[in-house]
Every structure is written in C-alpha cells, then in structure tokens.
Amino acid sequence: MSDVQARTVGDIRSRYESFDAGNCPVRDVLGQLGDKWSTLIIGLLGERTHRFGELRRSIPDISQRMLTQTLKDLQRDGLVDRTVFATVPPSVEYKLTPLGRSLLSPLGILIEWAEMHHGAIRLARQAYESGEG
C-alpha cells in the first residue's frame, strides 16, 4: 500500500499541472461526480436498470428538473445509456454503460474511505467548532 500511495502522491500533482482547467481530467471527472446527485444515481444504476419514475421515487428529495438534468449530463459523458420504449404511456430505461460500470470500483473505494472515516471527520468538526469556530 505504501507503494501505491507513494506513487499516487506524485501523480496527483503532476496530473493537475499538465493540464489547464478546461482540459484537466481530474476537474472534468470530479466536477461532475462532485455535484449533488451524480454519485447517487450511478450507485442506483449500478445495482440495476431503472426507469425514470423509479429513480425519482428512490431519491425522494431530488427535483424533477435535477433528475432530468443529471441523467442528461451522465448520458452525455457516456456513463449512462438511455432507452426509450414507444409504448403508451411511454417508458424510458436508464442503465450504466460499460464506461459507467468501470467507475463503480474506484467510486466504491472512495465511498468505503468516506464511511470508514466519517466519524473522525465529524469529531474533528466538533473539536474545531468548540475551539476556534
């Protein structure tokens, strides 16, 4: 692990400085993943194919506008596949593309880190507030 970490430490720096803001792959990816709903939708679609209404019910506090827009962005980036069925009433299915599925593993690792250290982060926040906040 120390080997992996030592390598990635340098990589983070070098990969940022080789690209301006517009073409930086890190910003391109984290900019999208960092928004409010993308990772949640990717997680749901990683589980199985969902219809639009299923996604909306699974994420009670998302607005219709944001669900539509986030799905469109993910589709645009080639992470999500959208299939329309010409039924009455119409139905639309969303699923991950192979590219989208390949993101599940790195994303899962980050989520594991988040859950593992969430308690420590919350404690640090409390300590900060009572001390100098």
Place this chain on the structure above:
Amino acid sequence: MSDVQARTVGDIRSRYESFDAGNCPVRDVLGQLGDKWSTLIIGLLGERTHRFGELRRSIPDISQRMLTQTLKDLQRDGLVDRTVFATVPPSVEYKLTPLGRSLLSPLGILIEWAEMHHGAIRLARQAYESGEG
C-alpha cells in the same frame, strides 16, 4: 475485480439510503472533495508541506479568498494541519494530517480512472453534441 465491483455496487446503494442527507458520509465527503480546489490542494500537500504563498503560486488561478476558505474547510474536517510560526514576517505551514494522507490512495485511484477514461468521455461528449445536443 469482479468480486470487488459486485460488492461495491450494492454498497453504494445501501450506504446512501441508510442516512439522510445531513448525515450521509458520501455526501459529506464528496461534497467537500467535489468543490473546485480541495483535491488539488490535497494533492499538493500530499507531495510535501507548503506555506500559504507557495500554495497560491502553485495554483495560479485560485483567488486568495478561495485558498483561505478551502484550507479552513480542510482543516476543520481534520484533513489538513495548520501551524503558525511567530516570526516577522509571519509564516504559516500547511500539511496533511494522517487522516488526510489516508485519503491520498482512494483519491489517486479515482484520478487514475479519470485520466484513463478522459478521452472516452470527451469523445462521448462530441458524439452527443453532434447527434442530439
């Protein structure tokens, strides 16, 4: 890898739904990492300790305000350690805490994914624009 992926797929879903928005560790972490500058600063501090002015020069397009604020947030979350030296003129050093260093590996993995698939994402965007954008 199929084992890791299969496990994380379910995890993403379950870890989201067990927490409301305020306590969800995924949103807590990605909300911070997803901002414009956090990952860049973490990458720089993963390389070595930096002074305030060094960080500012290393990130030419960050405003003083955002650098201060991002550093404060990272310090608040226990990822970054801030040390003031009572010299004239004053100097302040920033470095990663052990918690912050533990984030370098998962973050590096995500960055590797980003760089590896950045080309595919850009191609998907071009295809989307010319097709239905």
Place this chain on the structure above:
DNA sequence: CAGAATCCTGCCTGATACTG
C-alpha cells in the same frame, strides 16, 4: 409516464481594498 419551459433564490466564486 417522462419530460420541457419558466421563474426565482441562495450560495459559490472572483475582484478589490484593507490589516497585523
């Protein structure tokens, strides 16, 4: 059912000026 269009608001962010 699955969206598109519109309006509105808050916060993120940058620019500028000032301080210890």
Place this chain on the structure above:
DNA sequence: CAGTATCAGGCAGGATTCTG
C-alpha cells in the same frame, strides 16, 4: 507574509406549470 472584509456576478438548484 498571511490573511480579513466587503461587494458584485453567475450558476446550481428548487418550485411550479405545461406538453406528447
């Protein structure tokens, strides 16, 4: 050098209404 304070703009995101 390392910040803080203040102001201004733009965009993310929500609520509502309308359509095929």
